[in-house]
Amino acid sequence: MDPMAAIRETFFQECEEQLSELEGGLMRMETGETDQETVNAVFRAVHSIKGGAGAFGLEDLVRFAHVFETTLDQVRAGRLDPSASTMRLMLRASDALADLVRCAREGTMPDEAQTTSLAAALKALTNDGMAEGIGAEDDDDGLGDLNFLPLAVAVEQETMPDAGWVITFRPLAALYANANEAALLLREVGMLGPVSVTVDTSSLPDFGDLDPEGAYLTWTIMLQTDCDEAAIRAAFEFVEDDCDLVISRAADRPAEAGLVQVRPDEDAAGVVADVRVLDGDEAAPASSFADIPSDADVLAIIRKAQESVSAPHDDRPVAVGGGAVAPVAAQSRPEARGGTDGPASRSDSGAAVGATIRVDLDRVDRLIDLVGELVINEAMLSQRVMEAGLARASGVAAALDELEHLTREIQDSVMAIRAQPVRSVFQRMPRLVREVAAMTGKQVRLLTDGEGTEVDKTVIERIADPLTHMIRNAIDHGLEPTEARVAAGKPEEGVVKLTALHRSGRIVIEVADDGAGIDRERVKAKAIEKGLIAPDAQLNDEETDNLIFLPGFSTASTVSDISGRGVGMDVVRRSVQSLGGRISIASRPGAGSTFTLSLPLTLAVLDGMVVSVAGHTLIVPLSAIIETLQPQAATVHTLGMDARVVAMRGRYIPLVDVSVALGYRDAPLDADKSVALLVEGEGGVRAVLIVDAIQGQRQVVIKSLEANYRAVPGIAAATVMGDGRVALILDVDAIVSVTRTERLRGDGLRAEPTLSQAG
C-alpha cells in the first residue's frame, strides 16, 4: 500500500477511537464529571482529529473541528459552563463530527445544513459564555492557520540589480537559552544570496566578567539578494523576540567605509560570504569561503572572535551556543545518560502496549471452518474406533481422548480470535438514543452495562440491527411522552437500559425501559382488527404481549418517522432467530417492558446431546437441557384430549413427544418406554421432551439448514455426524412453546399463532 494511503487508514481508525473517547467523555461531563482530566481528554480528541484532518486537506472536517475545539477550550478554561443544554449540544456536535469523519472516509458529501447550524450554535455558545468576547479571533474560521506556512514565501519583486540589505543582528541571551544559534541564522541568511558578515565584539567584557549564558556580539550582514524583507525576516522567525534586528536597504544606509565591504558574487559556486571580524577600528579579513558557510566555517568565525578577546578555546565562548558547545555537550551525554538502564530495557517501552497483528478476517474464517472439519473428523474417527470394537481402555481409545481434548482446545482458541466485547455495538446506541429522543421530543437517558461481554464477531455484526430497532421502539413506543410521565408521577426523563451478560453459554442482551408497559387491551384490539386472532380468543398476558411479534402487527396508529420504516418486531424476531437466538418480552403495565435477546456466543459450534427419535438422529442443544430422566407411568397425567404433563417435584410440566411434534410418528410413545429430557426454553418455560434414546454428548459444527436447504419449523440447524450423515439440531424453544402435542409442521403454526409465537 502507498504509505500515505496507509497513514490515511490509520488516521480514520484513530478518528474512531477519538470519537468514542469524545462521546464517552462528553457523556461523563453530562453527568457532572467535569474534572480537568475528562475535559482535557475531550479537548484532545477533537484537537487530534482536527490535526490529522488538516494533514489530509479535509477542510470541512477541520473547519467544524476548529469551532468545536474553540468551544471546548472555553469550557477547559472555565469560561463556559458545561450546563446540561451545553452538553446536549456538544454531544450533537460530536455526532456531526462523526458524520464528517465518515463522509471524509467514504468521500461522500456531509449534511452541510446540519454542520452549519451546529457550528453556529457552538459559536453562539462561546459568545454567550464569554463576558468580554474574543474579538478578532471570532472571525477566524480555522482556516486561517491552515494557510500559515512555517516559512514566509518570498514574494517576487522586480529585479533590482543593486538590491542589497544591511542586517544588524544582536542576539539576546534568551536566543541561546532556547537552543537557537547565531551561526545557524547566519547560514540561513547566507542561503538568500551572497553575504558579507562582520561581527562586532566590542561589547565583550573581560573574560573574568563573561557570563557564559550572556550575549555580547552584534553581527552585521551585508546581503546581496532580490528577496524582500519578509524573506529575510523569515530566517529570524523563531528568534524575532530574542534579538535586536534591524533590516534596511543598503542604499538607504551610507556605507561605513572601512568597516564593511560588499563583494558581489564572482564565484561559480553562487554564494560567497566574506566574513570580517571587527575589533575596534581594525578590520581584518577572517576567512573567505564558497557556498553556504559550514559549521566549521562558522566555528572559525567564532574562534576568531574568541582570539580577538584572548578567550581560551576550551571553555564555553561568548555564549554563541551550539556550534561551539555541541562537542562538549556530546561528551557530557554518555556520563549523564549511560547510567542505570541499559538501552535494551528502555527502547521497547513504547512498543509494549498490546502487541497485536491485523489479520484478514477471511483467514480466520477459513481457520474456523477447518477446525470445524477437524471436529467432525475427530468424531468420525472416534466412531470408527468404536465400531472396530476396540476396548475403551486400549491405547487407541486413550489417544483418541487426547485428540478430542486437543481438538476442543484448538477450537476454543480459534473462536477466541474472533471474540469481541459487545462494546462496539453498544457504543453506537447513545447516538441513536439522542436522535430518537430529539425526534420524539422525549427526554431519555441510556444506561449500559456489561459492555465488555465478549461474543463472536459473527454474532456482534448481526445484533446491531435488532438492537437498534428495539431501542428505537423502547423510546418511541415504550416511553410515555413527558407530560404523561409527569402525570403518572414518574421523572420527566425516561430510562432505557441496555445490558449484556453471559448466561449458560449464551449471551443475553436486555433492552429495558421504564415506560408504560405494553397496552394489552390495545394490542389485542389491534390483533383482532388485523385478523391475526379470533375475536373471542382467550389469551393470557404473555400470549398477548407476544402478539407484537406477529408479521404485520404495529401498535402505532400513525406511521411515525422512527419506527415506520417497514420493519416490525416480526422482522426483529426473525433476524434474532436466524442467529440461533430467541427474543422474549416481560412487561408490567405502568412500569415498563424488558425485551430479552438470548444468542449463542458463536454461530459455528454447539454442545449437543445426541438422541434418536423414530430412527432419526437429532441433536438437542446442551445449554437447554436441565436433566435427563426416565418418567414413570404413574407420574404422567393426561389433560383434556391429548395434552400430557409429568409431575416433577410438586409441579406439573408439559410433556412433548418430539417424534410427534416433528411429524415422525402419529401417536405418542408411552412415556415410560422412552427417555425424557427436562429442558428450559426462553423465559424459563420448562417442558419434558420425550425421545427414543440418548446416544451421547457431542460438540457439533453448526451448518445452516436455511442456507443449504430451507427453514424447517422446530429445527434450528443441521450438522454432520461422525458417520458422515446429516443430523438435525432441535429448536428447543419452538418445541417448548408447543405445550400440546400438535405437530409443528404444516398448518399447525398458522392455526395457533399465539402459541407458536410465544418463543
Next chain:
Amino acid sequence: MIKTVLTVDDSRTMRDMLRLSLVEAGFRVVQAEDGVHGLEVLRDETPDVIVTDINMPRMDGFGFIEAVRRDAAWRSTPVLVLTTEVDAEKKSRAKAAGATGWIVKPFDPVKLVDVIRRVAA
C-alpha cells in the same frame, strides 16, 4: 552523518506522517507518545532535534520542553513545537518553556524538513 530526530506526539497518524517524511529526508527517527514517554526515550537516545506536540496526555508539550531544558545535557538541543495553534499566547508560552521554533500543523513535509534543517547544527 545521519541526524536523529525525536518526535513526541500522541496521535498515531501524526507519528506515522512524521516518520514517513523524516525517514524519506534521510533522518533517523525515534518516537514517543507523550511527554513522559519522551523523557524516557531521552534516557537512551541523543537526538539532534526534538519535535514535540503540545496537547498530549500525561505530560503536555510545555511540560516536556521545560523538563528537557532543565537537564543540562539537552540545553542546546533544538526543540521544535509541532502545533495547530497559531495563537501568539501559546507560542510565547512555548518559547518561555524553551522551544527553539515551531512548525504549524498541518505540515508540509518539505517545509518540515526545512525547519529542522534550519535549527539543526
